[in-house]
Amino acid sequence: MSALLEVEDLHAAYGASQALFGVSLRVEEGQALALMGRNGMGKTTTIACITRMMAAKAGRISFAGRDLGRLPSHKAARLGLGLVPEGRRAFAGLTVRENLMAAARKGEWSFEKVCELFPRLAERAGQRAETLSGGEQQMLVIGRALMTNPRLLILDEATEGLAPVVRAEIWAAIRELKARGQSILVVDKSLRELATVADDCVVLERGRDVWHGAPAALSGDLAQRYLGV
Ligand code: ATP
Numbered sequence: 001m002s003a004l005l006e007v008e009d010l011h012a013a014y015g016a017s018q019a020l021f022g023v024s025l026r027v028e029e030g031q032a033l034a035l036m037g038r039n040g041m042g043k044t045t046t047i048a049c050i051t052r053m054m055a056a057k058a059g060r061i062s063f064a065g066r067d068l069g070r071l072p073s074h075k076a077a078r079l080g081l082g083l084v085p086e087g088r089r090a091f092a093g094l095t096v097r098e099n100l101m102a103a104a105r106k107g108e109w110s111f112e113k114v115c116e117l118f119p120r121l122a123e124r125a126g127q128r129a130e131t132l133s134g135g136e137q138q139m140l141v142i143g144r145a146l147m148t149n150p151r152l153l154i155l156d157e158a159t160e161g162l163a164p165v166v167r168a169e170i171w172a173a174i175r176e177l178k179a180r181g182q183s184i185l186v187v188d189k190s191l192r193e194l195a196t197v198a199d200d201c202v203v204l205e206r207g208r209d210v211w212h213g214a215p216a217a218l219s220g221d222l223a224q225r226y227l228g229v
Pocket of ligand 1: 037
């Protein structure tokens with residue numbers, strides 16, 4: 001059976017500066033894949049190509065049995081790619097409820113279900129997004145992605161720069177999503193947290209996938225070499 005997401009030999013560049021030199025990865029239905037690597041190794045660029053925010057120079061991306069080819073990003077989103085981009089971006093002028101409802105599509109996820117996953121959002125339903133704390137805004141952005149009922153949820157550094165207690169809440173939610181069968185592609189620096197959700201890891205180094213394996217196998221010398229931890 002083919003994977004939900006299959007990326008093969010992806011090459012990408014910013015003008016004359018090449019960022020990806022052949023990245024391959026796959027996410028099986030219901031599985032979570034962690035994409036790791038130190039700063040600037042190509043994680044965000046890989047995600048930008050998958051979500052069609054950036055055109056790849058070469059390579060093949062297939063999602064749910066379809067070649068993403070030259071599909072524009074809004075069409076890729078409609079196929080079921082739900083992106084939580086690096087850095088928080090909720091609609092500032094809208095309330096929590098309006099932010100979530102604006103993203104709603106037919107399917108399993110509703111305003112109420114997102115509020116069950118993130119009770120803080122229920123408490124702040126009528127509050128404008130810009131008045132939320134950083135962690136609450138991040139929950140809102142994840143909630144927005146869920147409201148689109150994504151077949152694949154893509155999280156790019158979803159807990160970066162947040163207070164430990166909020167990070168823990170967000171990781172608990174990610175674990176809950178995984179347990180419910182949500183397919184996930186997650187970029188993060190915390191090997192410890194990733195190990196609690198990811199079935200597999202891919203490590204990028206200078207735009208190449210240099211290591212594939214189970215998170216538990218990425219320890220000691222390997223972790224030091226690839227992640228600097
Ligand atoms: P980080 O953890 O810092 O986000 P990353 O692994 O996501 O790192 P990318 O952001 O994909 O890495 O960057 C890969 C390479 O592409 C780096 O060398 C980076 O400097 C370069 N790069 C990224 N964005 C741009 C851009 N907009 N213009 C030019 N070069 C870029």
